[in-house]
Amino acid sequence: MNAIIASALLGVLMMFASWIFDNEKTHTRIALAGLLALIVANVLQLNGVYTVPLDTKGMLSFTQFGLYVNTILFILTFLYVWLNGDEIAKIGNHAADFYALFFFILCGASILTSFNNLLMLFIGIEILSIPLYILTGADKKNLNSNEAALKYFLMGSFSTGIFLLGITFIYGATGTFQITTPILNPATGMVKEQLMHSAGLILIFVSFNFKVSAAPFHFWTPDVYDGAPTVFTSFMATIVKATAIIAFVVLFHSQFKALGYAWDLLLTFVLMATLFVGNITAVFQRSVKRMLAYSSIAQVGFMLFALYGATSFATEGILLYIMAYSVASIGLFGVLIKMKEYSFEAFNGLAKKEPLLAAMTTVFLLSLAGIPLTGGFFAKYYMLNAAVQSGIGLWLVVVAILFAAISVYYYFKLIQAMYFAEGEPAIYEVAQGYKYKLLVFAVLILALGILPNLFLSYLYF
Amino acid sequence: MVLLSILSIPFIAAIILLFVKPEKIANNVAVAASAITLALSIYIACKGAANFDASWMLSLNARFTLTADGLSKILMLLTSISFPAIFIATSKNQVKNRHQFLSLMLFAQTGLLGVFLAGDALLFYFFWELALIPVYFLCSIWGGEKRVAVTFKFFIYTFLGSLFMLIGIILVYTHTSDQSFAYASFKAANLTSHQKITAFALFFTAFAIKMPIFPLHTWQPDAYEQSPTAVTMVLSAVMVKMGLYGVIRWLMPLFPDAFSAHSNFVVILSVIGILYASFIAIRQDDMKRLIAYSSIAHIGLMSAALFANNEIGTQGVLIQLFSHGVNVLGLWIIADIIEQQTGTRSLKEMGGLAKQNPTLGILLVGFAFANIALPLTNAFVGEFLMFNSLFQFNPWIAAAAGVSVVLAAIYTLNMVQKCAYGEVSEKMNKMQAPNMPAQFVLIVLFIVVIISGVYPAPFFDLTADTLQQLFIK
Incomplete structure (x- = not known):
């Protein structure tokens, strides 16, 4: 409640x-102070x-899980603003x-982590989405x-419309918006209601797939991520996407088992399609920004494993x-912002000119690829373990890791450009302070990769 | 604690080296760190069983467990001997940014030692990957012309393999009674026979790619050829042993039924690999590629003997793990000296090494004999036991594998003949004063070859506990 207000x-x-x-500059400072206040307010409730x-x-119901997610999202936003403040100031007039829009987005996010009612879910999603449309078009x-x-x-x-229709059906079948109502039991024989439900x-599900950009509802993602100012792409692809995924998981952990076998099939189809489209298309990208857009689709494919059980x-x-994923992506976009152009060739020889920057980019890329010692490894590990435990069949996991191996290809293409290709990198002057800020992200990634417990134990206290 | 310091000394030295630019100091730091590691390894090898255990990931129930039994000790010794040897032998080579090169090498050493010492499945996987990453950068930055593409192929291959292993680990983990990654719990995991076969296949893929077993070997000759020689030494002397180690440590005890059920299949693949690699080796003109294919053949023999699944073969492999590492290291160092000084790897352009540098010529002959496992060399002991076990397994297969001994003699002696004898060729004329540090290392290694060939008893003693665990229940 604290966070929402x-x-x-x-x-x-x-x-x-x-x-x-x-x-x-003052705006940025106020925003950072505000975010700190927000974190404090939320932690007060968490504790x-x-x-x-x-x-x-x-x-609304405030669970330990939801409040902890809030904390993570707020801290991520804080780090994001802290890193990108100067870049945000370059866009538009004020x-x-x-920053005001960010706070509204976070308000939506806090509703999405604590909804107990489909209407609240809907309101949360709308509060989250509308500022995003503005941010995307910020570069007028x-x-x-x-x-x-x-x-x-x-x-x-359009997807909002579909979402509302879905809510209507469910209301029609169950007579309530609460998500905690018992799911219709097939034994009661209310065939029509079950069908509606x-x-x-x-x-x-379809609408959510759109929000998290899972295939085959992903078509907007590359264009929007590519067209939006890079700083805001960074925000959308990480914090916003993370929120949507969390809401997705929370809702369907409580509801979807009603569909039984068919649900697994549906999810499997979407998951496979997402992994396929994201990874295969990313391989062929020439622009790093577009590659990251597709890679973000591919990463969603992995996150969807959490939905199985x-x-x-x-x-x-x-x-x-x-x-x-968010820390690595914010870091990567942070490097990308400093590039004059976004092609892979622009990174040629970066390791020679900016060794620290190149090393940190490598850490981010390794994390996205899921190599041990980085946070991405445990992220993928937990997802695969969840999948194996839910008993959906090992073949799905095997296919997923085949795609993970493909993802290594396009992430490493950037590493190869930075370290093994000769050339003059097309990069703006990077201030020393900015590099140290990025270093915080890289250290966080390593910390997540070596001692993930540090970040998870909070969930239980 | 000693076990932990074995891991942490190269690791800390690697971090220090990132910041130490002067070549001389960097070299000394690397040699010193690896020498201390070697001393500690010898201490542990003599001391008996050693353990280290600390909590690591509570919610997953994974622990930072290091154990050293005979199998671990043998490979730990091999790793600890190889690295100082490589550092000293290649100290005269020209390397750009030497401190970074050495740093990555030491990171690789940390990873390798971790693999051989880990007593926890997740930790094992961790180190398994960690050993790979520095090697990827080493080969891609300092390698030959086609380095980036070749190394990438190598990386993707092994990465894919290890991902399969990860699934295998998860599968076993979810069926352990106490939900832990500890070796003992993995051994006692409650899997159905069908699941065991699946897990076996997943683990096996990773190990088979690493060894490599035919037909998964295609990454290897290219990677060996394109890597800087120091890294090739690491790859062929130590890194391929990761696959064999994995088989002995995880496959055999965890899935004994699946293991014996598939032994025919794997042994046949291995024997095909041996013959195939041997025939290709005969046709090679490039010295590096020749040694690479010869190494594939030897590893093939080791995997065949392992999957023959009897005590004598496993004993042979345990000894050969060490012997093959030392022998191939010697051959690589000689090939490297010749390449550095004459600028060629083509056997056609060589000749007269024995006249130009008699010591090196003699050493080449010595290591060549070890490569074809003549009696009195260390490889004889291992190969004799391995052929013995293959004969017990199936005489026909032993006969087929036996052909490889003849083939090995052909390509190895052919190499010696073209390289060491005959008229001094134009290129060989460029040989300058002997590379003293490298020759010193070679002589030390050769002494190891002879001693362990004449008196292998310490190795039998060292590995007795591993064998006992595997075969006497």
């Missing part, structure tokens, strides 16, 4: 900040010290406006950015996954 208030406050202060007393009539003079925003908005509204769930491996794993 605080983030909404802070969002409004940020809007006024651009009115009062002219200096964009049971203080919660704003508000009766939500059971529409950085504070964007860039046609690509405009196109991406429009595309995103149209597709987004299933149809509703499938529609929601509500085991501890699935919940812990999805947490690790969003942490490892």
Whole structure:
């Protein structure tokens, strides 16, 4: 509750900040202070010290898991703003406006981690999405950015429609929006209601696939990620995507088993398609930014393994996954922002000119590829373990690792460019301070890879 | 604690070397670190069983467990001998950014030692991958012309293999009674026979790629040829042993039924590999490729003897693990000296080494004899036991594998003849003063070859506990 109220208030406050202060550096500082306050507010509730007393009539429920996810998301946003503050200021006229949007997104995110009711879920998703449409189009003079925003908005509204239809069906079948109501039991013989319930769930599933950009509903992703200003792509591909995935997992851990066998089949199809499309298409990309867009699709394929069963491996794993994936991606985008162009060739010889930067990029890439000693390894490990435990059949896991091996190909292409190719890298001057900030991300990745317990134990206290 | 320091000394030295630029100091640091590691390894090998255990990942129940039994000790010794030998032997070679090169080498050593000492499945997997990453960078940065593509092929191959192993580990892990990665729990895992076969196949793929067993060997000759020679030495002397180690440590005790059920299949594949590699070796003109194929043939024989699944063969393999490493290391060092000084690897352009540098000529002959396992050399002991076991397994297969001895004599002696004898060729004329550090290493290695060939008893003693665990229940 604390987080929802605080983030909404802070969002409004940020809007006024651009009115009062002219200096964009100040905006960034206020935003960082606000994020700190938000983290504190949330941790107060997480530790049971203080919660704003508000009766939500059971529409929201604050679990340890949800609150911990909040903390992770807020800290990630903090790190993101801390790293990218200067870049955000370069876009548009008032950085504070964007920060306000971030806070609204975080407000949506906090609802999505604690919904107990389909209506709240819907509101959360909308609060999360609408600022995103604006952020995508933030580079007003860039046609690509405009196109991406429009595309995103149209597709987004469409999927919202599907989502609402799904909710309607479920309401029709069960007479309630609460997700904790007992799922319809096939033995009771209410065939029509069951059919409606299933149809509703499938529609929601489709809509969620759109939000997390799982194939075959991924078509907007590369264009939007490519068109949006790179700083905001970084935000969308990490924190926003992580939120959507968490909501997805929470909802379907509680609901989807109603579909029984058919559900596994459906999920398997989507998962396979996502892994296939993401990995295979990423191989052929010439632009690193587009490659990262497809790789983010591929990574979602792995995250979807968490949906097979509500085991501890699935919940812990999805947490690790969003942490490892987000930190690595924010770091990578942080390097990408400093490049004059986004082709692979632009990275040629980076290791010679900027050894530290190249080494850190390597750590991020190794993590995304899932190599041990980096966070990405345990993320993938937990997902695979969850899959094996849920008993869906080993062949699916085998196929998944084949795709993981393919992913090594395109991640390592960048490493090869940096280390083994000769050339002058097309990179802007990078300040020493910026490198040290990135170093924090690299250290986090290694910490996640060596002692993931450090980050998971909080889940249980 | 000694076990932990064996791992941490090369690791810390590797980190220090990242920041030490002067070549001389860097070299000394690397040699010193690897020498201390060697001293500690010998201490542990003499001392008896050693253990180290610390908590690592609580929620997964994975522990940081290191154990040293006979099998681990043999390979630990091999690793610890190889690295100082390589560092000293190649100390005169020109290497760009030597400190980084040495640093990555020491990281690789840490990974390799970790693989051989890990007593926990997840830790084993961790080190298994860690040994690979530095080698990937070593080969891709310092290798030959086609290095990037070749190394990438090597990397993808082995990475894919280890991912299969990861699934195998997960599969066994989910069926352990106490949900842990400990070796003992893995051994007692409650798998159905069908699951055992699946897990066997998953583990086996990883090991087969690493060894490599025909037809998964295609990455190897290219990788050996394109790597800088120091790395080739690591690859062929130590790294291929990871696969064999994995078979003895994990496959045999974990899935004994699946193991014996598939032994025919694997032995036949191995024998095909031996003959295939031997025939190709005969046709090679490039000295590096010749040694590479000869190494494939030898590893093939070892895997055949292992999968013959009897005590005598396993004993032979345990000894041969060490012997083959020393022998192939010697051959590589000689090939490297010749290449560095004459600029050629083609046997056609060689000749007269014995006249130009008699000591090196004699050493070449000595290591060549060890390569074809003549009596009095260390390889004889192992190969004799291995052929014995293959004969017990199936005389026909033993006969087929036996052909490889003849073939080995053909290609090895052919190499010696073209390289050491005859008129001094134009290229060989360029041989300068002998490379003293390298020759010193060669002589030491050769002494090891002879001593362990004449008096192999310590190796039998060292590996007795492993054999006992495997074959006497």
